[in-house]
Amino acid sequence: xxxxxxxxxxxxxxxxxxxxxxxxxxxxxxxxxxxxxxxxxxxxxxxxxxxxxxxxxxxxxxxxxxxxxxxxxxxxxxxxxxxxxxxxxxxxxxxxxxxxxxxxxxxxxxxxxxxxxxxxxxxxxxxxxxxxxxxxxxxxxxxxxxxxxxxxxxxxxxxxxxxxxxxxxxxxxxxxxxxxxxxxxxxxxxxxxxxxxxxxxxxxxxxxxxxxxxxxxxxxxxxxxxxxxxxxxxxxxxxxxxxxxxxxxxxxxxxxxxxxxxxxxxxxxxxxxxxxxxxxxxxxxxxxxxxxxxxxxxxxxxxxxxxxxxxxxxxxxxxxxxxxxxxxxxxxxxxxxxxxxxxxxxxxxxxxxxxxxxxxxxxxxxxxxxxxxxxxxxxxxxxxxxxxxxxxxxxxxxxxxxxxxxxxxxxxxxxxxxxxxxxxxxxxxxxxxxxxxxxxxxxxxxxxxxxxxxxxxxxxxxxxxxxxxxxxxxxxxxx
Amino acid sequence: xxxxxxxxxxxxxxxxxxxxxxxxxxxxxxxxxxxxxxxxxxxxxxxxxxxxxxxxxxxxxxxxxxxxxxxxxxxxxxxxxxxxxxxxxxxxxxxxxxxxxxxxxxxxxxxxxxxxxxxxxxxxxxxxxxxxxxxxxxxxxxxxxxxxxxxxxxxxxxxxxxxxxxxxxxxxxxxxxxxxxxxxxxxxxxxxxxxxxxxxxxxxxxxxxxxxxxxxxxxxxxxxxxxxxxxxxxxxxxxxxxxxxxxxxxxxxxxxxxxxxxxxxxxxxxxxxxxxxxxxxxxxxxxxxxxxxxxxxxxxxxxxxxxxxxxxxxxxxxxxxxxxxxxxxxxxxxxxxxxxxxxxxxxxxxxxxxxxxxxxxxxxxxxxxxxxxxxxxxxxxxxxxxxxxxxxxxxxxxxxxxxxxxxxxxxxxxxxxxx
Numbered sequence: 001x002x003x004x005x006x007x008x009x010x011x012x013x014x015x016x017x018x019x020x021x022x023x024x025x026x027x028x029x030x031x032x033x034x035x036x037x038x039x040x041x042x043x044x045x046x047x048x049x050x051x052x053x054x055x056x057x058x059x060x061x062x063x064x065x066x067x068x069x070x071x072x073x074x075x076x077x078x079x080x081x082x083x084x085x086x087x088x089x090x091x092x093x094x095x096x097x098x099x100x101x102x103x104x105x106x107x108x109x110x111x112x113x114x115x116x117x118x119x120x121x122x123x124x125x126x127x128x129x130x131x132x133x134x135x136x137x138x139x140x141x142x143x144x145x146x147x148x149x150x151x152x153x154x155x156x157x158x159x160x161x162x163x164x165x166x167x168x169x170x171x172x173x174x175x176x177x178x179x180x181x182x183x184x185x186x187x188x189x190x191x192x193x194x195x196x197x198x199x200x201x202x203x204x205x206x207x208x209x210x211x212x213x214x215x216x217x218x219x220x221x222x223x224x225x226x227x228x229x230x231x232x233x234x235x236x237x238x239x240x241x242x243x244x245x246x247x248x249x250x251x252x253x254x255x256x257x258x259x260x261x262x263x264x265x266x267x268x269x270x271x272x273x274x275x276x277x278x279x280x281x282x283x284x285x286x287x288x289x290x291x292x293x294x295x296x297x298x299x300x301x302x303x304x305x306x307x308x309x310x311x312x313x314x315x316x317x318x319x320x321x322x323x324x325x326x327x328x329x330x331x332x333x334x335x336x337x338x339x340x341x342x343x344x345x346x347x348x349x350x351x352x353x354x355x356x357x358x359x360x361x362x363x364x365x366x367x368x369x370x371x372x373x374x375x376x377x378x379x380x381x382x383x384x385x386x387x388x389x390x391x392x393x394x395x396x397x398x399x400x401x402x403x404x405x406x407x408x409x410x411x412x413x414x415x416x417x418x419x420x421x422x423x424x425x426x427x428x429x430x431x432x433x434x435x436x437x438x439x440x441x442x443x444x445x446x447x448x449x450x451x452x453x454x455x456x457x458x459x460x461x462x463x464x465x466x467x468x469x470x471x472x473x474x475x476x477x478x479x
Numbered sequence: 480x481x482x483x484x485x486x487x488x489x490x491x492x493x494x495x496x497x498x499x500x501x502x503x504x505x506x507x508x509x510x511x512x513x514x515x516x517x518x519x520x521x522x523x524x525x526x527x528x529x530x531x532x533x534x535x536x537x538x539x540x541x542x543x544x545x546x547x548x549x550x551x552x553x554x555x556x557x558x559x560x561x562x563x564x565x566x567x568x569x570x571x572x573x574x575x576x577x578x579x580x581x582x583x584x585x586x587x588x589x590x591x592x593x594x595x596x597x598x599x600x601x602x603x604x605x606x607x608x609x610x611x612x613x614x615x616x617x618x619x620x621x622x623x624x625x626x627x628x629x630x631x632x633x634x635x636x637x638x639x640x641x642x643x644x645x646x647x648x649x650x651x652x653x654x655x656x657x658x659x660x661x662x663x664x665x666x667x668x669x670x671x672x673x674x675x676x677x678x679x680x681x682x683x684x685x686x687x688x689x690x691x692x693x694x695x696x697x698x699x700x701x702x703x704x705x706x707x708x709x710x711x712x713x714x715x716x717x718x719x720x721x722x723x724x725x726x727x728x729x730x731x732x733x734x735x736x737x738x739x740x741x742x743x744x745x746x747x748x749x750x751x752x753x754x755x756x757x758x759x760x761x762x763x764x765x766x767x768x769x770x771x772x773x774x775x776x777x778x779x780x781x782x783x784x785x786x787x788x789x790x791x792x793x794x795x796x797x798x799x800x801x802x803x804x805x806x807x808x809x810x811x812x813x814x815x816x817x818x819x820x821x822x823x824x825x826x827x828x829x830x831x832x833x834x835x836x837x838x839x840x841x842x843x844x845x846x847x848x849x850x851x852x853x854x855x856x857x858x859x860x861x862x863x864x865x866x867x868x869x870x871x872x873x874x875x876x877x878x879x880x881x882x883x884x885x886x887x888x889x890x891x892x893x894x895x896x897x898x
Contacts, residue, residue: 228603232743275699279608305603307611378566382575382583389582396579398564401514402740407579423613438601440617444624458630463613467700470613471630472727478634479656 003027003194004359006185008173008208010034011042012153012341013333014200016348019156021198022163023352024361029194030157030165031187033172035465036425037418038153041202042341043428044277044309045224046266047257048240049145050339051088053108053116054250060319062111064343064350069113069143075345079155080373081148082258088144088240089124091135091294100244101139108141115142130236130296144240148258149341150428151373154418156348159371161417163364168192170466173201176211178327183212196329196355202312203274205334213324217334221274221310222249224266225283230302230436234260241294250338252290259431264291264298271310279308304436311337321347322354331355374412374430378404399449400442402435410446414453421454423447424464447471484508484800485793486574486588488565488741491520492782493773494594495548496789497796498557501592506797510586511552511559512576518552518559519545520596521619522782524626527647529674533783544782560584568745570766590768590796593742593756594789597735597774599644605733607639609696612703618644618732625651633728637705638662639693641669641676643780643870645732650679659683660724663691663707665714668844670734670870672780693729694721702729735778745769752820753777759809760823761795761830762788770796777822777838780872784838795830810891817841817848817895819869826891828882835877837893841867845895850875853892854885867895 005021007014010032018030034040049072055062076083092101098118105116117140124138125131161167168189175186176197185192199208206219240255248268257263265287284306291298314320314335324330331354333347340347355361377388377395388395394408413420413429420426423433426446433439433446447470451458462468485501487494490513498511517523522530525541532538535547552559563578574586599617614633616624621632622644634657638645641664649659662680667690669676680687688707694716695706709720737755739747747756748765755776756764763770772792773785809825821839837852845867852860852875860875867873875893882888 227606277699278610278695279606281606281608281694284606284608303604303606304601306606306608385577386583389577393579393582396577396582397562398514398566398577401564404564404566436601437598437617438603440599440601440620444620444628448628463700465700468613469701470632471624472633473631475625475629475631475655477631477656 001193002182003029003192004361005196005198005355006031006183006192006194007198007200008185009199009201009205010037010157010167011040011200011202012038012149012344013202013336013347015153015157015160016344017198017200017333017351018160018165019163020348020352021355022160022165023364023367024356025364026356026359026361028160028165029192030160030167031171031173031185031192032167032169035170035422036420037157037167038150038428039464041309041312042149042153044226044307045149045338045341046226046253046255046263047147047149047341048253048255049083049147049342051108051141051143052111052113052339053104053139053141054245055111055339057107057110060321061339061343064319064346065339066112067346068339068343069145071345072145072147072342076147078369079159079371081151081155083145083147084258085143085145086239086256087140087142088242089119089128090139090242090244091124091131092137092244093132093134093293095136097244098137101137104139104245113141113143116140128237128239128241131241132293132296146240146255146258147341152341152344154429155371155373158417159368162368162371167418173208176208178212178330183329196331196359198331198333198351198355200333202336203310205312205332206314209324209332209334212330213327215324215326217320218315219274219312219335220315221271222313222337223269223271223276223308223310225279225287225308226263226265226306227284227287227303228305228307229262229264229299230304231260233262233299233302236262236299237295243290243294252287252294254291254294262299264288266309274310277308277310279306283308305438313337319343319347321351323358329358374409374416377406377409399445400430400432400435402437403431405430405432405442407449410449411453414450421450422462422464423450426450481510481584481586483510483586484589485592485796486586487511487592487594489513489520489594489596489775490518490559491594491596491773492522492545492548492785493596493775493789494592495519495545495552496786497592497594497772497793499548499551500790500793501797502555502557504794504797506793506800509557511557512563512565512574513559513561514564516562518549518561524622525647526626527651530782533781534786565741568741570746572768589800590770592792592796593764593769593771593775594773595738595741595775597737597778599731600734600736602731605731607693607696610699612696612698612701614698614702614727615696615729615731618642618648618730621730622648622651625655631655631657633657633726635660635726636728636730637693637707637724637726638730638732640664640731640733641671641687642732642734643671643675645730646671646675646679648730648732649685650683653683653685659685660726661686661688663688663693665690665692665710668868668870672870692716696729701727703727705729735774737775737778739775742771742775750820750824753822757824758822759830760826760835761798762792762823763795763799768799777820780870784872810888812837812891812893814839815892815894817843817845818893821893831879831882833879835879835882836874837877838872838874839893840869840872841895842869844868849896849898851894851896852877853894854881854888855890857885
């Protein structure tokens, strides 16, 4: 079978491109090596919708950041993705730094960021009473926001499936060959043939590019470590608090998440191993220490988990977007590090246009443009809760008590398009297990539900990959 | 809307004992709400023995201990609802709950007894660096897999933390055929009961490594090993003492946290030390008519004391319903040197029955030290203790006539003293 296009990688970039490209009458497949979408960089980042003052004017990062920010509210409404425009502050502790804030502001204005203002101490502390009292001034960006990065990836993936895009999970691309009239994508599951290829493979996008293109690119990962806090302290700050950026990036931020937790991180460490998402004691200590300059008290007693992610930074420093000059039909979305999450819908829009044009594709008039997320029973009003219960009594059965996730929600996560097959998949779709007990109470129950619904032995149900199973045998089986 | 005299949240040992006590003391309009699909709570997975020595003067397993209460609850036809999750309590004692049969239930109670128990601290709270593979369980979760579901969570096991559940699970997993390599405890002493160290570790030659912690988790998919290291007095790892231990499972038994999310919704004030509500000697929280007992109040070491506390909470809840006015002042109880906390944290003299029990935990290991109680500056109690450890709950009993003797007392202070 010949595909019109194959997207390699089902992170936030790949799935957004897939749902956007489905607006055209094309045969599209997404190939992903992990067991689920959103398994690498897209799942481990700040979840920030940047306003766009950081990037150098004229760069692709500046352009797509601002565009993505503008699109985000409407995009998230259509796909029912948790998003909140909470605004962001870059704080300074020294009046001499006001010039740096002014410079950031000027850069922001050049990039087209609206509403930027320099605030004085009094106003800052009125907005954010829990900030470190040594703050003297800040750059306020009202268009800064927070988004659920899982939903920003899974939502478009589900929409893509509804519009006929095929997803091949657990499919590892081992080589890419350009023949006279098409591409051969070699994988562990066989060879796929396609007219065009979109390289959205994140940390590994350099390998894929370098297999076919003479214009070599190199991804040099940068690790970022984070601490996530209990929702009890989720409203410690309302806006996202940055410190002045350094050469290594935007620095350690303190932010509420779109789901209502508090998050602190990331640091920025050069990393050579593209698989190394280990957290370190020093890293976590560092981000907590730096955060003390942002807020009065870092509520360490409320940390519920820590994690690390790898930014897929290209050595050139900017996004690499578009058709490779020397390989017609091969499109890169490469080197997408921050502000990649914000930029994703905007990148997808342009990429889809470019690819569709190159294929002379016609618009798909039957395109489904909206996606409904799994109901969040906990967030509904009492009346709506009663209505939901009448529809499905399984809304009355709470499985995850910390995040109040019901059986109906978990079953929906399993049975909807590209449904969850793992504990992490359930967690990212429903939040079951992402609360303060971190799955202590609900994971045995979720294992059981997955086993029943997927008709698989409970011992085969895994956390994410096939080897990450939980139960190894029966009591006394080796005695 | 349903109206009830007493609503009890949780049907573990605290909730069951509170319900029974309320009924036996004349309050029959009771409703117990339980989120699991059985009564008895966590006792059902505690299939080891050692329960009931104080309450029943015999040694029972967890399920047997629970059954004693469950049978009476059934006999007396005390109303309960299973699979029912309370999602909100207001400071006016209006409760919202849901279950699969009734949907949303709204209940107005005259008195509420909080008996939700506690949960285990997760890995994240410890910030152990490394990957996030499968095979890391809190000890209680592993206990559920093994004792309720019949599955082994792993074969080569390292346990971090020597809380009682961890110790119990070291023995259980050994009996089920797994190899428990060691128990690491960051403190220089165990957080569990002495009897559990002897019966669960020593008897099976499982090493207890005090002043040791896990400093790294290896393995990206399933855990493959841990790095352990010795720590100094400030609990910092001593470099050069790191050691790799291969394992396919890490169990965490690193502390229990009272589950007070609902209490907070009701506006109950929480003691940051215990993570449980501040209560007076009537076990009443800072919201009138809302009482707390068992592990939701403070983490107990023996279930017998949970039951005992629940009985009291029910008696005071009945008193509240009857509308007996209180107008006496409340005397604060202070945890001084060497004491982490006390329950209660205040005493209303009018509520003191024949005697007043004060429970507490010490903050360190002490040998041959005294427990002293001061009524203001006057020492009224002074008792030599051969050993005091944070793992064992301690108590003092103050006879009612002491309060008569010191009518002007303005504070009660408890301390560990050298002489």
